[in-house]
Structure formats: C-alpha cells, structure tokens
Amino acid sequence: MAQHQLNGSGTAPVARSSNPLDPALFINRELSWLNFDERVLEEARDPSNPLLERLRFLAICASNLDEFFEVRVAGLQAQLYDNLEPQDAPPDGMGPLSQLTEISRRAHDFVGRQYEIYRTEIHPQLAAHGIHVCxxxxxxxxxxxxxxxxxxxxxxxxxxxxxxxxxxxxxxxxxxxxxxxxxxxxxxxxxxxxxxxxxxxxxxxxxxxxxxxxxxxxxxxxxxxxxxxxxxxxxxxxxxxxxxxxxxxxxxxxxxxxxxxxxxxxxxxxxxxxxxxxxxxxxxxxxxxxxxxxxxxxxxxxxxxxxDDRDVYKVSGPVDLTALVALYKLEGFRELKEPAFEPQIVASLANRANVFAAIREQDILVHHPYESFGSVVQFIEQASEDPQVLAIKQTLYRTSDDNPIITALARAAENGKQVTALVELQARLDEENNIVKARALQKAGVHVVYGMVGLKTHCKAALVVRRDHDGIRRYVHLGTGNYNPTTARFYTDLSLFTCRSDFGEDASALFNLLTGYSQGHGWHKLIVAPMHLADRITALIDRERSNAERGLPARIIAKMNSLVDPGAIEALYAASQAGVRIDLIVRGICCLRPGMPKLSENIRVISIVDKFLEHSRIAYFQNNDAPQVFLSSADWMPRNFRRRVEIMFPIEDPRLRNRIVDGILGVALMDNVKARVLQPDGTYRRIASAESGEPVVRSQVEFQNMARELSSTDPIRPVTPLGTTQAGVFR
Structure with a gap:
C-alpha cells in the first residue's frame, strides 16, 4: 500500500538509537494499570462524591480487577509456567515472576483497602440512607x-x-x-x-x-x-x-x-x-x-x-463486589447520585429532517456523551430508509443488546440496499455477543465479514453511498468509540461526520482493504494501522522536535487511554530534550516517566477519572503555528500500532479544530478536581485547586455546560483559550 506523505514539513524521523533505552526510564505496564485502578478506588473513597457514585466506583474497581486477572495476570502466568513468549517484551525489563510477585503484593493490599472502604464507610452509610444489605x-x-x-x-x-x-x-x-x-x-x-x-x-x-x-x-x-x-x-x-x-x-x-x-x-x-x-x-x-x-x-x-498462596485473596465482605452495582440502579435516591444529565442535540443537526443535507453544509463534530449518540443512530437509520441511499458499510467492534444500529442495518438490507458489516469476532469478552449479532445480520441479508486473521479490526467507520441531485456522494462517520448506544452514554468519545471527497475515497479504500484483497491505494486523509500509523505518529512528534531545535513554535498535546509503545515514548523523550512542551492526558496505563531531568522535564502527564469514562483519542501538533489536530481509534500501544486495523484522521474544518484545541483539550488540561498528575516514580498526585489558587474546574461538568451552549445558536465560550500561561498547565 502507498506510504503516507507527511503534510507540512518534510522532516525525516530522527534516527533512533540501536541500543534500547535504560529500562529504568519506563514504568511497568501492569503496575501502571494497577495505579489506574487505584485512582478509581480513590473516587470510591472520596466523601465529596455522592454515596451511590462511590458504590459504583467500588464495583468498577472490582470489575477492572477481574479483567486484569483474566487477561494480564493470566498471560504472565502462561509465560512463567508454560514458557510462552510475550507478545511485547516489557521495556522496563521486569520478567514474569518479578511482575507476578509485585502484582500480588500490590493487589492484596488493594483488595484489603477496597473491602475496608465497603465495610467501614459505604455499607453503613447506605444503611443510614435507607438502603440495607442485611x-x-x-x-x-x-x-x-x-x-x-x-x-x-x-x-x-x-x-x-x-x-x-x-x-x-x-x-x-x-x-x-x-x-x-x-x-x-x-x-x-x-x-x-x-x-x-x-x-x-x-x-x-x-x-x-x-x-x-x-x-x-x-x-x-x-x-x-x-x-x-x-x-x-x-x-x-x-x-x-x-x-x-x-x-x-x-x-x-x-x-x-x-x-x-x-x-x-x-x-x-x-x-x-x-x-x-x-x-x-x-x-x-x-x-x-x-x-x-x-x-x-x-x-x-x-x-x-x-x-499458589499468592493467587489466594481472602475478603472481608461479599465475594464479588460487582454485584452491588444493582443498588446503584435502584429507583429513587436521586440525592445519592450525580445530577442527571441529558445528552444534547448539536445545533447543526437539531430539527433537521435530513441528516445528509446537514452534512453537505459542513463537517459536524459530536462530543459524546455530552452530545447525543442519537446523531450516529439517526445517520444509519435514515440511510436504511432513504431511497437515494445505495450502500452502507460499517465496522462493528463492541455492540449492545437491542442496538438500533444493528436493527437499521438489517432493515437496510431488507430494503434492497447493499449493506456490509465488518463484525470483529475477537473483541475481548464480547466474542459470543458479536457472533449472535453477526448471525442476525446475515439472516437479514447483510454481507457480514469477520475481519482479518491475525489483526483485530478496531477502527470505527461507517460509509453511506448516496445518489444526490448532483451525482453520487459518499457520507462518512468516523469516531473514537464503538457503535454502542449503551456505552455511549458514559464513555467520552468524539464523532466526525463529513462528505469531503478525499475522506470518502479513503473510507471506500478502507472497506475494500477489510473485505477483499485491495492494495496500492494512495491514502489522502486516513492514516491506517498496522501499515502507517506508528511511523506517522513518530514523524509528527519528530517534526515538533525539529521545529523546537530551529527555534520555531513547537507543542504537543495528546489524549488517549494508554501510552505503552516504546518507539512513541522514545520520540516523546527526544522532543522533550529539544525543548518541546508536551502535555499528555492519559486515562489509564502510562509507561513514560515525566519530569525526569534532562530527559522528560518538558512532559506533563495527567489522568482524569470522573463519572464518565475518558475514552477519546486526540493528538494536537502546533506545527510552526499551522496546527494539525487528529482523532483516532487507537491508543499508543504496540497492539494498536501492529496487531490491529486502526485509523487516525485529521480535522480539516478550522472551526472544529479550534473547538477541539480550546474547548476540549484546553479545558481538560485545566481540570483541578478530577485530574491527577503522574510523578517520575510512577505514583499520581491529585491536583488541589485550593493550593493553586485557580478557579475550580471539573472538566466533565464544563463539557456538560458547553454542550448545552452548543445546542443553541450561541457561540461557545471556553473556560480559557489554549495558550494562556498558567502555572502547572501550559507552563
């Protein structure tokens, strides 16, 4: 397939050292994950959170730990006992036995504190508010x-x-x-x-x-x-x-x-x-x-x-705390939960009978869950009934029961349209559910493709081919999150609707790649893994490094779920050494050590844990004041770069680009309520707004307020524009 050409500077990637970096410069992936669950447990312990929200965080902790043992600990045990080779050797140098030993030590301590919070705080406080587990x-x-x-x-x-x-x-x-x-x-x-x-x-x-x-x-x-x-x-x-x-x-x-x-x-x-x-x-x-x-x-x-003894966890309370989430779902008790929020309809789609006419007028950005996922459902539902629509193609990674998108795809096929669904059967712990959905779609006449052997199809894309008055036009939806209306209510993600011809051509080429044997497409806008994404991200980072070395404006802001890939981390270290200011918003695993003298002192990493699960992937590069903003389905991890089909795509509309930079990244970086700052030793320190003397900013609440504004015709007014010099934020 054709290689991407880097827009803007033609800077070649910096030559990486043939010698691996000192293992001490990396945080162990598994221990970083446990630190993420610590941040979730901190929310369960926080008395400023409503009581049932604390209970929900406690159940999330337990669910997270279940999957960690089912997948990550299981993998380490297979390496230790069955001599299996790891898919990705940890750059920190820890072997399976040392990892399992440290995981056991930390996990036993974690579980003890988890049950202490339930036993001494949440259980008695629930009783005091009229909810008794007897x-x-x-x-x-x-x-x-x-x-x-x-x-x-x-x-x-x-x-x-x-x-x-x-x-x-x-x-x-x-x-x-x-x-x-x-x-x-x-x-x-x-x-x-x-x-x-x-x-x-x-x-x-x-x-x-x-x-x-x-x-x-x-x-x-x-x-x-x-x-x-x-x-x-x-x-x-x-x-x-x-x-x-x-x-x-x-x-x-x-x-x-x-x-x-x-x-x-x-x-x-x-x-x-x-x-x-x-x-x-x-x-x-x-x-x-x-x-x-x-x-x-x-x-x-x-x-x-x-x-072994290290595999045994004695608990002083109900075995499996995830079951207690049922109490969160009780009717009533509104005072024990966060204020309810109803996702807003973006102004460009409000009261529009024809979603395709709205997309023809302009690119549309939707910020979930603050803005309704109903816009995505509407896109597919209208396509299924519109007599001018000829074909629909869509990837499906994680779906939900009674998903209206599945119903709409089936109805489209019954209406005689060409419908293709790429259903990823290897979506972890959702395999059986996806098999059921795939069979239902096949029964309705949908062409179902099961992905590529050896690669998980993780990208989020939908293509609608429509006969407009002036010819055939392709309408595209690209997103950072799954086509799942259930999780879309509590995952933060971004959606882009566009009918730009170069996006449409690339979307067609993507589906041809996934369903057939297509090669040789010269990609215009989509950056696709496993072919190009890792190299492109490294090149973008290196361009900022080169600009900084020449005294030009250089800046990187990236938001993701996990940062693990050693190549990306090495590029970030090199950019930091050249003087590039780098802010990373990494919800979960982060193997990079920020704040290390003469290495990463220009890198700041924060993690935001709040009511909604931070899930969007965004990358901003200042590019000598010709900024580029990308959205992606991929985290910066070896599996996403090399073992999955992923896409990263640019935001072309300056209006939407500014909204992402100022109104999303800028606000997230100012969060001083739910944000924690990663320290060089791998621990996290909560930001205290009282200490900083700055206004209290809880980003997810700000986004709710901004969504209400954007649903009207009034212009959005971000908390502060990007570039404002504030201690501890843009430094």
Missing amino acids: GPDELSETQNAFLDKYFDWQVYPVLTPLAIDPAHPFPHLHNKSLNLILRIETIGQDPPRQLYAVLQVPSVLNRLVPLPDEGDGQRRFVLLEDVIGPRLDALFGGFKVAARAAFRVTRNSDLTIQETEVKSSLLSTIQETLRQRKWGAAVRLEISDRADEGFLAQLQTAPALDL
Whole structure:
C-alpha cells in the first residue's frame, strides 16, 4: 500500500538509537494499570462524591480487577509456567515472576483497602440512607419466614450440590461463578465423619434478594448466598452442614488466535476457542475470610485449580463486589447520585429532517456523551430508509443488546440496499455477543465479514453511498468509540461526520482493504494501522522536535487511554530534550516517566477519572503555528500500532479544530478536581485547586455546560483559550 506523505514539513524521523533505552526510564505496564485502578478506588473513597457514585466506583474497581486477572495476570502466568513468549517484551525489563510477585503484593493490599472502604464507610452509610444489605443474623422472624418460602419455591429447585470424594472428583467451576464450599458432618456418629462439597450459587437468580416492604421507606436486601447458607441442611439428608464459605475462581479468558490456528473458518475457530476458554487455567481464588485452612487446602490443591498462596485473596465482605452495582440502579435516591444529565442535540443537526443535507453544509463534530449518540443512530437509520441511499458499510467492534444500529442495518438490507458489516469476532469478552449479532445480520441479508486473521479490526467507520441531485456522494462517520448506544452514554468519545471527497475515497479504500484483497491505494486523509500509523505518529512528534531545535513554535498535546509503545515514548523523550512542551492526558496505563531531568522535564502527564469514562483519542501538533489536530481509534500501544486495523484522521474544518484545541483539550488540561498528575516514580498526585489558587474546574461538568451552549445558536465560550500561561498547565 502507498506510504503516507507527511503534510507540512518534510522532516525525516530522527534516527533512533540501536541500543534500547535504560529500562529504568519506563514504568511497568501492569503496575501502571494497577495505579489506574487505584485512582478509581480513590473516587470510591472520596466523601465529596455522592454515596451511590462511590458504590459504583467500588464495583468498577472490582470489575477492572477481574479483567486484569483474566487477561494480564493470566498471560504472565502462561509465560512463567508454560514458557510462552510475550507478545511485547516489557521495556522496563521486569520478567514474569518479578511482575507476578509485585502484582500480588500490590493487589492484596488493594483488595484489603477496597473491602475496608465497603465495610467501614459505604455499607453503613447506605444503611443510614435507607438502603440495607442485611446479614443472616440481622433478620427478624417475619423476614426469615419470607426467605424460607423464597428458598423453597425459587432457589431449592435450582441447586445442585457436588460432593468431593474419590468417586466424585473436584467439579469444574465456571469462570467467576459464585460458589459455596461446604464441610458436611454425619449425624449420630461420634466422632462425626467429615465430607466436603461444592454448591454453585445460581447465576440465573438475582444476587440481591429484596425483602418485603415494611412501609418505613427503607429498602432491604439479603445476598443470595446468605439466603442459601442457613438453609443448606435440606440438601443433605442425614448430614448437617458444619461450615461454609463463599468463593469464586477467575480463569484465563484471553483469546488470541494465530493465523496457523484457523482451520475451516475464523468463525468456527473462534467458536471452538470460546468453548475451550471455559476450561482456562485458574489464575485467582477469592474466598471469604471466614474460610479455615481445611477449605483452603481443598481448593488450592484441587488438580483443577492448582493455585499458589499468592493467587489466594481472602475478603472481608461479599465475594464479588460487582454485584452491588444493582443498588446503584435502584429507583429513587436521586440525592445519592450525580445530577442527571441529558445528552444534547448539536445545533447543526437539531430539527433537521435530513441528516445528509446537514452534512453537505459542513463537517459536524459530536462530543459524546455530552452530545447525543442519537446523531450516529439517526445517520444509519435514515440511510436504511432513504431511497437515494445505495450502500452502507460499517465496522462493528463492541455492540449492545437491542442496538438500533444493528436493527437499521438489517432493515437496510431488507430494503434492497447493499449493506456490509465488518463484525470483529475477537473483541475481548464480547466474542459470543458479536457472533449472535453477526448471525442476525446475515439472516437479514447483510454481507457480514469477520475481519482479518491475525489483526483485530478496531477502527470505527461507517460509509453511506448516496445518489444526490448532483451525482453520487459518499457520507462518512468516523469516531473514537464503538457503535454502542449503551456505552455511549458514559464513555467520552468524539464523532466526525463529513462528505469531503478525499475522506470518502479513503473510507471506500478502507472497506475494500477489510473485505477483499485491495492494495496500492494512495491514502489522502486516513492514516491506517498496522501499515502507517506508528511511523506517522513518530514523524509528527519528530517534526515538533525539529521545529523546537530551529527555534520555531513547537507543542504537543495528546489524549488517549494508554501510552505503552516504546518507539512513541522514545520520540516523546527526544522532543522533550529539544525543548518541546508536551502535555499528555492519559486515562489509564502510562509507561513514560515525566519530569525526569534532562530527559522528560518538558512532559506533563495527567489522568482524569470522573463519572464518565475518558475514552477519546486526540493528538494536537502546533506545527510552526499551522496546527494539525487528529482523532483516532487507537491508543499508543504496540497492539494498536501492529496487531490491529486502526485509523487516525485529521480535522480539516478550522472551526472544529479550534473547538477541539480550546474547548476540549484546553479545558481538560485545566481540570483541578478530577485530574491527577503522574510523578517520575510512577505514583499520581491529585491536583488541589485550593493550593493553586485557580478557579475550580471539573472538566466533565464544563463539557456538560458547553454542550448545552452548543445546542443553541450561541457561540461557545471556553473556560480559557489554549495558550494562556498558567502555572502547572501550559507552563
């Protein structure tokens, strides 16, 4: 495929040293991820957050940690025990054993503090506000009588006790399923004979069982395992349950398919791999701290588990805190949540019957979730019904149940349009859902393509080909986030609608690349991974370095989820050494060490953790006062640069470019409520607005206010324009 030519300066990339940088100049990826979850836990601990928001952050912490063990820890264990080579050798030089040891130390401390916050702060404060999670010993006779009936009619028929003895080997435990391990004793024998059994807590039933309303305005719940536990004797005639403990096992859930592993088709290979994943190696055991050594010995030494001491996490509260997010969804209790915000309709699309006429007039930028994702749904829905639309092509990475975009694509095919959907079957932990959606689309007549073997299709693109009054025109949507209306309500992302001909040509070439064997396209605007993206980003950084060395204006601002790629980090270090001012807004993993003398002292890294998940990827390059702004689906990571199909694209409209620079990046950099600054040692320090003496700026609240402004015809008034000299922001 044709190589991109760098617009503007023809500066060649700086020659990189053939010797790798000192490992001490990089922060370990896995430990940086744990630091991100620490920032989420900090929000759960923050008393200035509404109580149910704190509970939600606590559940997010637990969910994050689940995926970390399923994928990252599982990968390290496979390297250690199975001698698998890592996909990307860590530039910090830590081996798998040293990483696992440090992860275990930090994760055990983290989990202890996580449960302490729940036990000593959130649980009692919930009760004080009328939301009670009751233990078995807190129940009245009336409540126990209700639960007796509930158990008999709803729970007992579903339960299946599994004995553990020579005739009954240790049962297979599903990934992250909640279970009870039981010690059972014979009745009438002295001494009693002791046996063990495992009982899965039914996942088909709600984990939080509501108790009858007592008319006092209080909401009361009992955990399902606490309904089952005291009533277990009914399952074991002639025995009594002497002790019990709740536990769950986390398994390796990573799914990586090599080209050589694909037999008849990618779909059938993934389906088979999904079946095998249920038997993935155990990587973590969470168990109630009431469990004694006998229980631990039964579980740790079971051949099906085989876990080291460092893999065992005793918890002083409900096993699996993610279940408590159900309390956040309770009706009422508005005072315990952030003020509700309704996404706004951008003025350029408001009251427009024809979205294509609006896009013909101008490029349109939408800032989600502050501005409604409904504009993206409207784009596809109108295309599905418009008789002038000839074809629709779209990538789908993560979707949702009852997704109107899926429905619209199916309807478009039924209406006789050419419809192509690139469904990525390897979207981590969404594989089964995507297979279901792909089959539904195929049934409706959509041409479904499953991506490219060895590469995940992670780019977000939709192309509508329409017969306009003056000829065929291509309408394009490009975004930083998924075509998922559910997550679009709490992920921050950016969407661009355009019908510029060069964008349309590139979009057509992108889909030809994904669905066929197209090569040789001379790309106009899209920068595509794995072919060109890494080199282009390095070249853009190097151009700023070259400008700084020549005394020209040079500046870099980049926003992303993760910064891991050693080549990009090395280029940023070189630019910093040349005097380029660099601000990075990195929500999660950051392997770069800022503030290192004579290396990265011109680099500042912040992370914003707030109600909405920061997800947009933006890059700004000053380019000798001819600024360029790019949006992208990709983080700056080896996997995005080399093992995924990604796109980065420029913002051509000066009006939209200025909005992104001043009204999004500029505001984010001034956040002094939810932003933390990365220190050279890898820790984060929260910015204190009281210390700085500056006005309090919470960027996500500012964006809500700005969205309300933009939904009218009034011009936007950013908090401050980019370039304002403020201590600690633009320095």
